[in-house]
Amino acid sequence: MISMLYxxxxxxxSFCSRxxxxxxxxxxENIQAAEIDRRIAQETKTEQHIHKLLLLGAGESGxxxxxxxxxxxxxxxxxxxxLRSYTSVIHANVYQTIKILYDGAKELAENEPNSxxxxxxxxxxxIGEKLSEIGSRMDSPCLTKEIAKEIATLWNDTAIQETYSHxxxxxxxxxxxxxxxNLERFSEVNYIPTKExxxxxxxRTTGVVEIQFSPVGESRKSGEVYRLxxxxxxxxxxxxxxxxxxxxxxxxxxxxxxxYDQMLFEDDTKNRMMETxxxxxxxxxxxxxxxxxxxxxxxxxxxxxxxxxxxxxxVCEWFKDYQPMGSGKQEVEHAYEFVKKKFEELYFQNSKxxxxxxxxxxxxxxxxxQKLIKKTFKLVDETLRRRNLIEAGLL
Amino acid sequence: xxxxxxxxxxxxxxxxxxxDLETAVKDGILGGGEGGxxxxxxxxxxxxxxxxxxxxxxxxxxxxxxAEEDVPSVFxxxxxxxxxxxxxxxxxxxxxxxxxxxxxxxxxHLTCPTTMQELWDDAVTPNxxxxxxxxxxFSQRYLRLKKRSEDVxxxxxxxxxxxxxxxxxxxxxxxxxxxxxxxxxPAVKKTVADxxxxxxxxxxxxxxxxxxxxxxxxxxxxxxxxxxxxxxxxMQPAKISLMVDMLNEGTIDTKINCTxxxxxxxxxxxxxxxxxxxxxxxxxxxxxxxxKRHPNGIVAGLSLLKSICFHExxxxxxxxxxxxxxxxxxxxxxxxxxLELALHILDDLSTIAGGCSALKDCAQTIPNAVRLxxxxxxxxxxxxxxxxxxxxxxxxxxxxxLAVEAGLAAKLLLVIQSSYSPELKQRAAELLKLxxxxxxTTLFISKCKLTRTIQ
Numbered sequence: 070m071i072s073m074l075y076x077x078x079x080x081x082x083s084f085c086s087r088x089x090x091x092x093x094x095x096x097x098e099n100i101q102a103a104e105i106d107r108r109i110a111q112e113t114k115t116e117q118h119i120h121k122l123l124l125l126g127a128g129e130s131g132x133x134x135x136x137x138x139x140x141x142x143x144x145x146x147x148x149x150x151x152l153r154s155y156t157s158v159i160h161a162n163v164y165q166t167i168k169i170l171y172d173g174a175k176e177l178a179e180n181e182p183n184s185x186x187x188x189x190x191x192x193x194x195x196i197g198e199k200l201s202e203i204g205s206r207m208d209s210p211c212l213t214k215e216i217a218k219e220i221a222t223l224w225n226d227t228a229i230q231e232t233y234s235h236x237x238x239x240x241x242x243x244x245x246x247x248x249x250x251n252l253e254r255f256s257e258v259n260y261i262p263t264k265e266x267x268x269x270x271x272x273r274t275t276g277v278v279e280i281q282f283s284p285v286g287e288s289r290k291s292g293e294v295y296r297l298x299x300x301x302x303x304x305x306x307x308x309x310x311x312x313x314x315x316x317x318x319x320x321x322x323x324x325x326x327x328x329y330d331q332m333l334f335e336d337d338t339k340n341r342m343m344e345t346x347x348x349x350x351x352x353x354x355x356x357x358x359x360x361x362x363x364x365x366x367x368x369x370x371x372x373x374x375x376x377x378x379x380x381x382x383x384v385c386e387w388f389k390d391y392q393p394m395g396s397g398k399q400e401v402e403h404a405y406e407f408v409k410k411k412f413e414e415l416y417f418q419n420s421k422x423x424x425x426x427x428x429x430x431x432x433x434x435x436x437x438x439q440k441l442i443k444k445t446f447k448l449v450d451e452t453l454r455r456r457n458l459i460e461a462g463l464l
Numbered sequence: 465x466x467x468x469x470x471x472x473x474x475x476x477x478x479x480x481x482x483x484d485l486e487t488a489v490k491d492g493i494l495g496g497g498e499g500g501x502x503x504x505x506x507x508x509x510x511x512x513x514x515x516x517x518x519x520x521x522x523x524x525x526x527x528x529x530x531a532e533e534d535v536p537s538v539f540x541x542x543x544x545x546x547x548x549x550x551x552x553x554x555x556x557x558x559x560x561x562x563x564x565x566x567x568x569x570x571x572x573h574l575t576c577p578t579t580m581q582e583l584w585d586d587a588v589t590p591n592x593x594x595x596x597x598x599x600x601x602f603s604q605r606y607l608r609l610k611k612r613s614e615d616v617x618x619x620x621x622x623x624x625x626x627x628x629x630x631x632x633x634x635x636x637x638x639x640x641x642x643x644x645x646x647x648x649x650p651a652v653k654k655t656v657a658d659x660x661x662x663x664x665x666x667x668x669x670x671x672x673x674x675x676x677x678x679x680x681x682x683x684x685x686x687x688x689x690x691x692x693x694x695x696x697x698x699m700q701p702a703k704i705s706l707m708v709d710m711l712n713e714g715t716i717d718t719k720i721n722c723t724x725x726x727x728x729x730x731x732x733x734x735x736x737x738x739x740x741x742x743x744x745x746x747x748x749x750x751x752x753x754x755x756k757r758h759p760n761g762i763v764a765g766l767s768l769l770k771s772i773c774f775h776e777x778x779x780x781x782x783x784x785x786x787x788x789x790x791x792x793x794x795x796x797x798x799x800x801x802x803l804e805l806a807l808h809i810l811d812d813l814s815t816i817a818g819g820c821s822a823l824k825d826c827a828q829t830i831p832n833a834v835r836l837x838x839x840x841x842x843x844x845x846x847x848x849x850x851x852x853x854x855x856x857x858x859x860x861x862x863x864x865x866l867a868v869e870a871g872l873a874a875k876l877l878l879v880i881q882s883s884y885s886p887e888l889k890q891r892a893a894e895l896l897k898l899x900x901x902x903x904x905t906t907l908f909i910s911k912c913k914l915t916r917t918i919q
Binding site: 147168277402403407409410413416417422428429430431432433444445447448451455456459 | 671674676742860
């Protein structure tokens with residue numbers, strides 16, 4: 070009906086424009102104004118049915134990876150052009166990684182007590198210096214086979230390996246191993262990144278990105294539409310723009326639980342977990358999220374699993390009252406439950422009494438695992454739909 | 465037993481219908497019952513021989529417990545009012561259970577009990593016809609019952625097997641079907657347990673279980689009897705997390721199921737209090753307890769809270785979520801059963817410093833507690849008194865006058881005069897003394913009078 074009206078208005082317009090007596094101009098404008106109002110009303114109505122999800126979290130908590138996963142799962146994914154565009158990113162990531170490792174080894178060799186194990190072999194030193202220089206440039210060169218071989222040699226140096234295993238005090242990215250293991254592939258002449266590669270690639274998010282999607286599957290009929298927003302995780306001036314997200318359906322807060330022994334990129338004296346804790350507290354207190362559900366994604370569970378055995382949780386001040394229970398899988402579960410309880414406590418301490426009806430759920434995630442994210446999102450979807458029904462009084 | 469010929473027909477009084485035995489039992493005057501269920505017929509149409517193997521007495525007993533249909537009155541012995549196993553007829557034409565009529569004779573009576581006629585012949589003739597009819601009728605229903613119950617067991621085993629394989633909507637449907645069968649035929653619980661159903665259902669609960677599946681599984685599990693191992697398995701943190709989530713989000717039935725289920729798990733020896741030391745669980749229970757629309761939920765929630773309160777370590781957590789003022793404010797509207805639970809919880813909470821001060825800070829504590837003394841039951845009075853004692857002990861100058869103004873003194877006198885336990889009366893006397901400290905004797909006595917509001 071709207072389109073018909075539009076047609077009528079248009080044709081009227083084209084008819085009238087030829088011989089337009091003065092008193093008819095006004096009514097034309099009125100009709101157009103009415104049409105615009107109608108359009109706005111309709112769009113507002115549609116907007117209300119779109120569930121808005123906001124991804125929040127500290128830097129490198131995995132928000133963007135989840136964003137990419139959603140794209141892969143529920144949209145058409147990445148086309149070839151886009152995949153290609155990631156080639157330079159991945160190459161840059163490789164250079165950055167090896168630079169951090171090499172520089173880190175040098176630093177540890179100077180400062181650590183048993184420094185000898187961080188000293189790189191003499192014949193690798195030259196490679197190391199060269200790569201360190203490349204990594205510091207703004208534009209990195211393409212990754213050739215020769216350079217890839219050199220990087221591989223350096224990576225296999227015991228000192229570098231030793232540095233990697235103590236990577237927590239440096240800023241070694243979590244996907245370092247993935248990059249180093251796939252060097253050969255990355256350096257192929259016709260290399261086009263795979264989806265897996267893209268998920269691992271690291272680009273700092275600036276500004277806001279959004280996608281709109283409909284979860285497919287059993288809820289196809291219900292036609293739920295979601296819009297997911299991803300914002301950069303860094304500290305600067307959050308409070309200025311956060312209120313723009315007032316009234317989102319749900320806040321998805323990502324916390325990388327494997328970071329309890331790592332320091333911030335922006336400030337290497339600050340423990341990352343403490344930063345996450347403070348950020349979560351801050352978000353909970355914002356009045357613009359009073360009505361939003363909170364989904365807490367405790368991310369990087371795969372890294373957490375392995376780290377728990379090597380590094381006790383108590384190194385993080387927030388977790389200092391942790392008592393290990395045993396070993397093996399049970400210990401992992403026990404540690405995870407402890408972390409979960411801490412976050413729960415934080416949530417209830419910082420939620421005002423009248424927000425008690427807000428939905429709050431915690432999910433264990435590994436953002437790089439597509440199947441897991443799909444399952445997790447199905448649960449999120451179910452929760453949000455149930456919420457709707459409860460609010461409408463139907464449940 | 466003589467062979468029975470299917471063609472035999474006879475005239476019935478007042479009917480004139482020509483029928484045979486099978487028809488009589490199946491569709492005729494003796495009632496056919498529901499559905500099919502043919503009698504097992506022998507090769508020549510006689511079923512006497514094979515059916516005899518089913519012991520009549522046993523069948524009568526089992527069918528009696530199933531109590532589905534009324535036994536036709538002609539099968540009932542007039543003396544015992546039970547179906548006849550060995551019917552014998554007297555010369556008057558009346559039929560009785562052999563054992564009972566012989567007993568009647570042995571007591572010296574030579575009359576027919578129903579017609580009161582004197583017997584001219586004391587012979588008792590076994591009534592073959594009636595016996596055959598009784599046997600046939602019971603056999604048919606017995607076999608039908610057996611078939612149905614076997615059916616049900618078969619279906620249950622099938623459903624459990626299918627649960628191992630199906631996913632998604634099919635899984636939810638299978639769970640719903642299983643629950644329906646369990647509700648209709650409780651005896652099937654054993655089949656579920658035998659076919660590994662319990663372990664299977666437990667394994668369906670995990671961090672990625674959808675709400676739809678989880679709520680059905682809990683609805684089934686809560687009605688099964690679980691052994692120690694099963695319960696220990698279900699206490700895994702991930703499964704408990706799922707139950708807590710469902711407690712938060714589910715329908716009222718799901719919430720009640722989860723509550724009852726957790727309570728059941730708490731009875732297990734290997735239970736550790738960390739399992740329930742979860743803020744989300746406690747907050748969810750509090751919400752359940754405050755939901756006036758669902759009284760069942762209130763009872764279930766209070767019951768679980770009481771069990772949790774038993775563990776001292778959790779008490780401070782309960783206080784920290786503001787449970788005390790919320791429970792105190794609920795008191796006036798609770799049923800007696802709920803009152804006892806709520807007061808018990810508050811009493812437990814008063815044993816820790818945080819709880820006690822929370823009670824003191826809540827303005828409604830004293831008036832509500834005083835009102836409940838001697839109102840509902842001895843247990844309620846005991847808990848209310850204990851709470852008042854704790855609060856007055858904590859801040860006598862502040863609380864004692866408030867309590868006295870609310871009419872505490874008169875109530876305490878009633879307690880002392882009551883037939884309740886000596887310890888309780890002793891407590892009441894001590895509290896009375898404590899409260900009287902700030903008053904002159906005459907003033908205090910005037911406070912002890914029952915005012916209209918208390919009456």
